[in-house]
Amino acid sequence: MDASELRVALFTGNYNYVRDGANQALNRLVGYLLGKGAAVRIYSPTVPEPAFPATGDLIGIPALPVPGRAEYRFPLMIPRSIKRDIAAFAPNIFHVASPEILGHSAVTLARRSRLPVVASVHTRFETYFRYYGLAFLEPLVEALLRRFYRRCDAIFAPSESMAQLLREQRMSYDVGIWSRGIDRTIFQPERRCDAWRREQGIAPDDVVIGFVGRLVMEKGLDIFADTIDQLERRQVRHKVLVVGQGPAREWFEKRLPGAVFAGFQAGEALGRAVASMDMLFNPSITETFGNVTLEAMAAGLPVVAARATGSESLINDGVSGRLIQPGRTQAFADALQLYCEDAELRRTVGAAGLRSSIRYGWDEVNQALVDSYLRIVRQHRAGVRMVRQSPVP
Template identity: 70%
Template sequence: MQPSELRVALFSGNYNYVRDGANQALNRLVGYLQRQGAQVRIYSPRTDKPAFASVGKVVNIPSVPFPGRGEYRLPLLISPHARTDLKKFAPNMVHVASPEFVSHRAVTIARARGVPVVASVHTRFETYPRYYGLTFLEPAVAAILRRFYRRCDAIFAPSESMAQLLREQRMNYDVGIWSRGVDHEVFTPTRRSMDWRRALGIHDNDVVVGFLGRLVMEKGLDVFSDTIDRLRRRGIAHRVLIVGEGPARAWFEQRLPDAIFTGQQTGTDLGRALASMDILFNPSVTETFGNVTLEAMAVGLPVVAARATGSESLVDDGVSGRLIAPGGVEAFADSLATYIGDDAMRRAAGHAGATAAQRYTWDAVNQTLLDAYLRIAEHRRSGGKPPKGPLG
């Protein structure tokens, strides 16, 4: 089978109405597939004010604001219009990018029509309840995810550490890697700007500990704040720079009144903001890859991160940064203090990270997924059987 024979239906709960690493990766994938001659149709909720222009034709999926997190949309159903469009498009590959109601239905329709299905895993949904006092729900969420992913022909994780976790959780028997790339023209050490730092009130000899990401509790904002408190109590001089936006911003600003908040940055402005930090601190355990970790490495920053899926596949502990047990506030503070106090160590770790980041390019990682599409489609076309479902 050739790429030009592919007709891919992509189902996503968020393709472009809120900017995040997952949907930007999906947009890059669609652009790459189209350049290789494949046809792609996206089925996703749409809004009047999207966060960025989408790539490809998007068919609207009816949705409502997600309870308690109104910036996100909850897809409700595959409407008659979308169902008619899907039938006319006649995909020979279905890609589901989020395990919500509509994607469950899309898998059912695909299986009924004999169309192979792949799923990409973008976040650890089973960990979310712990950030809202609902830890007891984690086993139930994991069971629902297992039922969903086992109905797919294959699933793809963005890192080997996440892929191994999915295997251990028995989510599917065919677990592949669809990694992430980095735009080396945007994320480069040359974007560092002392003038930009000075405009924010940062002195040239200040060491800046940075955070980059959506300001939501599941990004580990509590651990970040507690760690900064430890540094201050120890009398370790530093500045804190927060780049990002989200519903927890007011909480974060109150928790870190001396931090500098820039709001959301994009494009070369984001590259400048990240390169103008001195250390990236990423305590999150919910990412399956950690785009911000890779971007920080690309601009030459040492990264202090939680030893969790994603980051542990990127950060070479003790070389390009430090990996600390999740929630280990004292250990996080120790590592940050070491980098703050040792310019040579900070530069060496940043250089190691920038060197490692060079091998991550978008075209290479998207070609890997395209090859997997073709392998799975050819297997099914030659008489291969679909997965049996939840019981394997």
Template identity: 65%
Template sequence: MQTSDLRIALFSGNYNYVRDGANQALNRLVGYLLRQGAQVRIYSPTVAVPAFPPTGDLISVPSMAIPNRPEYRIPLSLSRNVRRDLEAFGPNVIHISSPDRVSRQAAQWARNRNLPVLCSVHTRFETYFRYYNLSFIEPLVEAWLRKLYRKCDALVAPSESFAQVLREQRMNYDIDIWSRGVDRDIFNPQRRDMEWRRSQNLTDDIPVIGFLGRLVMEKGLDVFSDAIDQLRRRQVLHQVMVIGEGPARGWFESRLPHARFVGFQGGADLGRAVACMDLLFNPSVTETFGNVTLEAMACGLPVVAAKATGSQSLVEDKVSGRLITPGAINQFADVLQNYCTNAELRHQHGNAGEFRSLDYSWDAINQTVADTYARLIRQRAARSMVP
């Protein structure tokens, strides 16, 4: 089977109404598949003014805003109109990318028609509850996820370390790696612009510690803030730049009154802002890959990250950055201090990270997903022929 023979119905809980790393990857995948001649139809909640235009044909599914996080929407049902559209499209493979009710109904729809189902796992959903004092329900969430993932023909995970977590959790045993790529035209050391940095009231001679990501608590904002507090107590010269927007921005600004918040940056502006940092601090444990980590590495920055699934697949400890036990504030502060006071070490580890980033080509990475679709279709057809 050729990639051009594929007809993929893709279900997403958030394809383009709020920008995040997962839906950026999905849109890139769809763009690649369309260029290869495949047919793709996307089903997702929509809003009147999305964060960015969708790649491909997007069909709206019924949804409602999450009460405490109204920027996000919950898909409600595979409605009659959506089912009609799905039947007319006639997919030969279903791809689900979030464990919501609509994705579960789509997976059942596929099983009723003997179609294969691929699930891409983009985040460690079960860990989110730790940030809302609900960690006691984590085992229940794992069981709820397992019930869906075990019914899929295969999973794709963004890193080998996360795939191993999924195996240990008994989510599925057919797991391919769908890594992430980086746009080297946007993210490279040559994007560094000291004039722009000065325009943000950041001086040339004091190291800039950067945060990049959506401003929500599950990104480790509390750990980031506590470690920066330690640097201030130790009187370590440093500056902080925060790139991103989100509902926790007010809280984060109150915790980091001396930081420079530059808001959302996209495209070439994002590459410039990242390259103007001197190191990236990414304390999140919810990442399954760490797009921001790879983008910083491509800009020649050392990365200080939590020793978690995504970062462990990218950062080589003491070579291109440091991996620290999640939540270990003093250890984070120690390595941040070391980088702030040692420009040669920053340069050495940043160069190693940039070299590592050269391995990540988007087209080759996305072709692995197309190959997985084709394999699942072949396997399903072979099973159907067995008497």
């Protein structure tokens, strides 16, 4: 069996209606599979004006707006018409990318159809609640996630640090790696643009601390702002550049009145914005990989990040950046101050990060997942089942 014999049914809560790192990776995966001759069909909520064109055949799933986050859709059960479409497509493996109702329904359908099903893990959902005063729910959410992932034949994390966490949480008996790649034509030091910096009101001698990502509280915006407060009290010269959009932008602008907000950037414009920073500060603990961290490293920037899944696999602490215990604003400020005040250290650390980023290529990481698909399909056909799988409901 080779890749051209794969027929993959992919289920995800967001394929292209809002742009994020997870669905960018899924679209690249689908493009790679199609290039290998595989058949792929995607089932996800759709909107009239998505953030970007979908790669592959996308079939809309009924969904409702998420309360308080109307830009997102909450997918519902798989209707009969979609089940008929799935049957006509005749997949030989299911891939679920989000553990909500659609994901649960897809896993149930796969098992009833006696087909293998895998899941990819894209974010630490259990950590979200601590940003909204609901941290007491975290153990319950973790238990629900465990029940979901254990019904799959295998799960895939984007980094070894995340894979190890999933093993410790007993999420699955088969945990693999589907890493993330970098487009080095977009993210490179040569994209730095002094003219663009001037257009943003950034002086030539300003040392820029950058933030890149969706402006939502679970990205650690409060920790970012508190850390910048520390730098200002210490009178450390710096300028904050925020690249991204989201519902918390108004709150973030009020907390950082001196910052430059460049809004949403994509493609070459994003590469230019990242390379035009002098360092990246990523305090988030919710990512399972940290695409923005890798992009900054590829642009030759030192990165100060929370010691969390994803970042731990990317940053060599003290060599290509700094890893700080989550929430320790004073330690974050110490690391940022050092980079702000030492241009030669910034260059040395940024160069180390650039060298580390070279090993992340999209074709290599996607082929690793394709190889795992083939292994799991062969095992399933041979009658191999994962240990202690619960009965089909």
